[in-house]
Amino acid sequence: MTIDTLRFGPVEVDEARVLIFKSGLPGLEEYTDFAVLRFEESFPIVWLQAVADRSICLPVIDTFSVAPEYTFDIADEDVAELSISGPEDFQVLSVLVIPENLENMTVNMAAPIIVNTATGKSKQIILGGGDHSARVPIFKEICALVREVTANAGTVKETQ
Numbered sequence: 001m002t003i004d005t006l007r008f009g010p011v012e013v014d015e016a017r018v019l020i021f022k023s024g025l026p027g028l029e030e031y032t033d034f035a036v037l038r039f040e041e042s043f044p045i046v047w048l049q050a051v052a053d054r055s056i057c058l059p060v061i062d063t064f065s066v067a068p069e070y071t072f073d074i075a076d077e078d079v080a081e082l083s084i085s086g087p088e089d090f091q092v093l094s095v096l097v098i099p100e101n102l103e104n105m106t107v108n109m110a111a112p113i114i115v116n117t118a119t120g121k122s123k124q125i126i127l128g129g130g131d132h133s134a135r136v137p138i139f140k141e142i143c144a145l146v147r148e149v150t151a152n153a154g155t156v157k158e159t160q
Helices: 076-081 139-159
Strands: 002-005 009-012 019-021 033-037 046-050 057-062 090-097 113-116 121-124
Touching (some): 046 090, 076 121
Parallel strands (some): 019 121
Antiparallel strands (some): 019 033, 033 046, 046 057, 057 090, 113 121
């Protein structure tokens, strides 16, 4: 299916890969279907694009790729709602805030997005307790990830 986006123009997405948020996202409850758009130019940042509204597109990142030590608890009812049976069943995304000065980029660790990678069932969970911040600086970690992946890609190319 083709999704018309404000940021990227028309984008072809696999309808089977659309994420379904039963209750929408906090503040965007009326939008339940989102596509994850991946572009080499913005790696490791990907884009959570609302299927029904071309202007709603959130930058997100695989949380564990930049914060491998990140931990939190998922309530039993959320595990059941998302049909998660083990850690291999899901991915955790976090929303980024990308200001004009990229060095001030932050990630929201207080409200992870949990995605069942098999079914597409998804939910943003607001963590209680104040253990995680909604504005964690992330620029250096993203740069390190890009350097690591670029270095590994060069190694792979050399051995082929």
